[in-house]
């Protein structure tokens with residue numbers, strides 16, 4: 002039990018640290034509560050970022066925005082964020098400025114250093130720290146809290162969702178079973194209480210512009226397919242001549258077709274959690290991941306965790322890595338193809354000639370039929386070459402000697 006007590010003590014320490022600071026209103030760091038909406042149906046997590054007067058915002062502005070991510074993406078980003086290096090740099094920056102402790106310049110240095118660390122993930126940006134006193138110790142406390150959480154969730158992802166050396170044996174374990182086993186081995190648990198509400202709404206969320214794992218500026222609108230169904234229903238009703246309210250609509254003084262609207266667009270149950278701190282949003286997402294029995298892998302291109310969707314086996318994520326313009330899956334497919342060309346010279350030679358002649362055909366210098374006949378013959382020669390029946394030179398000279 003030693004370990005579990007230790008963790009609880011540690012988090013409790015941070016909790017009092019957070020609540021103590023959240024109650025006060027230091028002008029630059031006052032923060033208010035954030036509310037998240039989880040839409041189980043879409044397996045997405047929506048986070049509305051709210052802030053008080055002096056909400057401290059690391060990175061690009063999130064304040065007033067709604068963030069959406071597929072369940073698992075937020076935790077994966079947090080677990081992979083390079084906090085450790087950033088913390089070292091931030092501590093060095095604060096230490097260098099510590100002579101002028103208490104001055105305006107010192108305060109600004111600490112804030113900037115903390116901000117540089119907190120800017121590294123969406124969740125740390127949405128839940129920045131609250132300080133009563135801006136000093137080295139406060140920054141250190143925050144960094145300790147951050148690194149402790151990151152370490153914990155790295156372990157939890159590896160234990161519950163990622164591939165293991167024992168996949169042959171435990172492939173059929175659910176994520177919850179793996180978590181149970183982890184708690185047993187570590188003699189620990191993950192208990193947290195969150196404030197929870199539920200409500201019924203007809204309007205569901207529609208995803209806005211997707212930027213990487215996260216979507217910002219989520220707009221609320223009717224889902225297109227359901228709305229279409231509603232319009233069709235209304236049209237049907239009008240076609241069949243229902244222009245008068247039915248008894249239900251009459252009794253409650255409702256517009257005609259209110260009945261059809263509710264059948265075509267049923268209200269949905271929505272769950273909402275009150276979140277004030279970083280560790281709370283992590284607990285929430287982790288719980289959703291267990292509930293959905295997610296599987297994760299490390300992408301063989303960018304090295305980051307990603308959630309496996311469906312039963313389709315893939316080694317690459319569908320996110321666009323930094324400095325690239327296409328997602329890892331496409332990069333891998335292109336690489337694999339050029340690798341195949343490298344591994345198979347006859348294929349490379351055939352492809353080069355194919356492209357050249359295809360261009361000729363497009364330009365009208367050879368006919369479609371001429372090209373197709375060549376293609377069929379060239380494929381036979383290519384395959385004979387791959388099988389070692391003719392060598393590369395023979396294949397090349399056949400190509401060179403071909404006359405239309």
Ligand SMILES: [Zn+2]
Pocket residue numbers: 300301302303304305317318319320322329330
């Ligand atoms: Zn990737």
